[in-house]
Amino acid sequence: VLNGSARVSGETCGRVWAAASKLDYWPNTAARSLRQSRSHVLGILLPDLHGEFFSEVIRGIDHAARREKFQILISSSHAEAEAIAAAARSMRGRVDGLIVMAPHGESAAVIDRITHRLPIVLLNAPSPVDGSNVVSIDNFAGAYAVTRHLIGLGHRRIATIRGPRGNVDAEERLRGYRRALIDAGIRPRRALEFTGDFTEASGYHVSPQLLAMAPRPSAVFAANDSMATGFLAALAASGIRVPEDIAVAGFDDIAIARYLSPALTTVRVDAYELGARAVRLLLAAIAAGPAAACHHEVLPATVVVRHSCGSRAATMPSAPPDGTKSSHTKKIATLVGSDPASLGPGPIQDAGRHQRKTRPSSAGRTEALQ
Amino acid sequence: VLNGSARVSGETCGRVWAAASKLDYWPNTAARSLRQSRSHVLGILLPDLHGEFFSEVIRGIDHAARREKFQILISSSHAEAEAIAAAARSMRGRVDGLIVMAPHGESAAVIDRITHRLPIVLLNAPSPVDGSNVVSIDNFAGAYAVTRHLIGLGHRRIATIRGPRGNVDAEERLRGYRRALIDAGIRPRRALEFTGDFTEASGYHVSPQLLAMAPRPSAVFAANDSMATGFLAALAASGIRVPEDIAVAGFDDIAIARYLSPALTTVRVDAYELGARAVRLLLAAIAAGPAAACHHEVLPATVVVRHSCGSRAATMPSAPPDGTKSSHTKKIATLVGSDPASLGPGPIQDAGRHQRKTRPSSAGRTEALQ
DNA sequence: TTGTAAGCGTTATCAA
């Protein structure tokens, strides 16, 4: 009766409801999950919860999940492969599928073991993960486009503050930066590649060496906005003007980016959408069963031009060719800002591509002990 | 064997482990929960996931929970009492306890029904919720202190942009603002109380009426930083200087506060700690069983002086007397900023009190159908 | 030290 079965008489139905509400009956979800082998819960494994990016991803996941009546079970602090595997195991029976963000590429073997057990979607994994569903940000194209933007403004000596080695996002953004230089006939130089760890502090600390170079770089592409923020603070402390003396660009378009002085030119990434897409893919995988095809979606990254690189108009390149992928570029004319307090993000170029690759899953899922 | 029982011979133990790893055995957590009536999961019910405040609360909850080997099941978008009740019911059997943030005070009856079923901790509830564990922010003291700060700077005509009616935080902050005026011999006037909804946009839209007042207020206390941000943007658009023409203060100390121009004087609230405390209380309640005493913890709110109110030194008042509570004030001399990019938060006064009230729970928990 | 059986609260199946 409580589950809406049609095969019960009206009178019995009423008595059941009366009793249930009199007893204040709450069904036991664990028992239901056990019996149905279905929990209506999605497991989320994240390396960290710090900062706006993760919070937006979770918000996107939560909204998409709740629309389909799914709850989300979150577990963070999983950077290494083994921790991810342990967390996944500890969710067995309690979740119908997993959304996993593994910042380091090396977890492939572990991911594979999980895939045999549970439907899974990887967030922001490196491209070459086959046999899995993946949703990722087009880090390469975003970095390429913003570097092209700097080149278009006349800069030739462009440094970068890269993210940590081994981090997938960091590597892709570096690759995009280098490729943009090469395509413009500029040879990438290791001396212009400084290493940070995605924290504000690292952007700050990198500044003495960077500024001491002779000749000094005329522009800097920081691989995320936090490092750009730290770097800008260091410049302010040194009395170096932005963008007059040096141009600075970031990546992520976090909330503070447009409040910095000068407002930061950066690359926008739709974290909310990233989460929402992951849910959509995961629910499809759950519905389709073990033998389903795998999908790979790439979200575009769009350049947001503000004031930190100067605003001379320049011809923007479209997305770069990339041997491994077909590409499709579309232009977005303006940023729709319902927010009246916006300090004006300026024009936006879409540097991303949206693509979908589909292939059969390499292996089915199996259940042990049956 | 897998659960570490001591009463098994070494050889059998080895064979079991071998078989388990050969079969890649993953225990089924739902079955375990069912049998043990223990899930090692905490349910989190939030009105929203948007913004830094919630993200920090969740981070605090997650860290504290994972330290005790608990996972967290999140469900958001629960503003009204009925939605909260439904979400709680849908978690029955799957969680060992609940952390609930109910922004509106009116949910008392619902909370009460939940309390009979599950251990529960309320986040940021209005003070007079008895029979429940509560962790809240000292909104009253924070608003009181920042208003006193404005008064101390010589302002007499101080407007406020209050939060939405019915919202507990908003009401408490308004109360603190009014009380500070009264204690300084200034009569609070309704005409100086503008209503926003905690969004940036509402802070912006309130500005025309506020600025049109004659005489114009010399200072404005916005009940959160988002509204302060919107209001500042409106001032900038009107060419009104801050703090020379008008002083502005906020509440929350969100990340962008110190990057605004001028950097925003505001009230800091430790959202991470709020979440962590809630977990501590909840785990204690779970361990203690249905008959346990209830605790009420109040986290301090500290004024962070930056540049948006001017920086003339002023004698700071300590926390206000409050008939219902004993108070204990401590001073914090400086903000420890490990962050090199900090634009200098300036001196901080602790306007909060930390208190703990303990009383026996008014009602035990009961299980129906037994 | 090992094996067996019962039961957690559901839902699915089958018989009445």
Added chain:
DNA sequence: TTGATAACGCTTACAA
């Protein structure tokens, strides 16, 4: 249309 029974995968208690 209703009622009885088995089963989901685990842990606990008790017997061997």
